[in-house]
Amino acid sequence: MEVGFLGLGIMGKAMSTNLLKHGFKVTVWNRTLSKCDELVEHGASVCESPAEVIKKCKYTIAMLSDPCAALSVVFDKGGVLEQICEGKGYIDMSTVDAETSLKINEAITGKGGRFVEGPVSGSKKPAEDGQLIILAAGDKALFEESIPAFDVLGKRSFFLGQVGNGAKMKLIVNMIMGSMMNAFSEGLVLADKSGLSSDTLLDILDLGAMTNPMFKGKGPSMNKSSYPPAFPLKHQQKDMRLALALGDENAVSMPVAAAANEAFKKARSLGLGDLDFSAVIEAVKFSRE
Ligand SMILES: NC(=O)C1=CN([C@@H]2O[C@H](COP(=O)(O)OP(=O)(O)OC[C@H]3O[C@@H](n4cnc5c(N)ncnc54)[C@H](OP(=O)(O)O)[C@@H]3O)[C@@H](O)[C@H]2O)C=CC1
Numbered sequence: 001m002e003v004g005f006l007g008l009g010i011m012g013k014a015m016s017t018n019l020l021k022h023g024f025k026v027t028v029w030n031r032t033l034s035k036c037d038e039l040v041e042h043g044a045s046v047c048e049s050p051a052e053v054i055k056k057c058k059y060t061i062a063m064l065s066d067p068c069a070a071l072s073v074v075f076d077k078g079g080v081l082e083q084i085c086e087g088k089g090y091i092d093m094s095t096v097d098a099e100t101s102l103k104i105n106e107a108i109t110g111k112g113g114r115f116v117e118g119p120v121s122g123s124k125k126p127a128e129d130g131q132l133i134i135l136a137a138g139d140k141a142l143f144e145e146s147i148p149a150f151d152v153l154g155k156r157s158f159f160l161g162q163v164g165n166g167a168k169m170k171l172i173v174n175m176i177m178g179s180m181m182n183a184f185s186e187g188l189v190l191a192d193k194s195g196l197s198s199d200t201l202l203d204i205l206d207l208g209a210m211t212n213p214m215f216k217g218k219g220p221s222m223n224k225s226s227y228p229p230a231f232p233l234k235h236q237q238k239d240m241r242l243a244l245a246l247g248d249e250n251a252v253s254m255p256v257a258a259a260a261n262e263a264f265k266k267a268r269s270l271g272l273g274d275l276d277f278s279a280v281i282e283a284v285k286f287s288r289e
Pocket residue numbers: 006007008009010011012030031032035063064065066068069072073093094095096120121122123124230231232235236
């Protein structure tokens with residue numbers, strides 16, 4: 001199976017490398033073209049624009065930072081729309097809002113192409129290991145044709161119906177995650193300021209009902225004030241913002257998520273946006289100094 005891949009950031013690089021390792025022919029494009037070099041070493045071909053990738057490949061996957069990037073890659077000069085046509089499938093796995101996904105769907109299908117949104121749960125390591133959780137929606141036949149690729153990228157693929165449902169589900173999952181990360185950060189800081197060992201707190205949490213891979217995975221490095229980016233904080237704040245907008249649309253009061261969003265915004269203002277989202281603990285420390 002030959003696939004195109006647009007966007008070689010933390011996730012796109014891991015996902016496209018994984019497809020190559022599993023025997024897919026992959027043609028890549030990235031806005032900063034030099035980031036394609038490492039993929040070429042693993043056997044990928046490179047194109048100079050999204051349009052060229054679409055022209056070459058029947059199926060193209062995108063993994064881009066935010067709604068602005070996802071729209072730009074489709075609608076700008078040299079973009080997806082210039083070459084999408086009947087017989088081609090576009091699968092956008094970026095985390096965006098439903099409105100963005102619907103706009104892309106309308107444009108792609110308007111030209112005879114097919115569209116699936118497929119945001120993922122799981123971060124850098126699950127992407128490297130093919131253990132993502134895929135939250136797909138849109139064209140059912142394209143979803144089914146994408147299963148061989150999804151099976152390489154993920155451990156489970158959900159089909160959630162019409163376009164927008166994948167985006168909404170992903171934002172809800174990440175809103176819960178961002179709120180949990182804030183409560184966790186406050187607990188670690190409070191333990192430390194109370195004269196308790198935050199490492200012992202991790203052991204206690206791990207033995208009880210609140211044990212989870214996120215506390216277990218991120219806790220030890222947070223206790224060392226180390227935040228190598230797996231999921232950049234700026235993207236988590238984008239997801240909180242988009243989830244809060246979804247709450248507005250549906251008149252759902254979400255004070256916990258709103259407070260978590262403020263902490264991520266504070267962390268961004270402290271220059272921590274490119275670090276891992278667990279660096280939000282620095283904003284908690286800052287507010288207590
Ligand atoms: N990291 C994670 O753990 C997870 C991330 N996600 C989501 O996946 C998506 C990608 O995340 P991640 O890989 O971490 O992000 P990165 O910031 O590492 O990569 C972002 C990618 O988007 C590209 N990009 C940004 N702006 C534009 C633009 N205007 N036009 C074209 N390309 C653009 C970047 O290109 P360039 O190299 O030129 O900057 C890069 O390829 C995001 O939506 C994120 O929320 C989902 C699950 C987990």
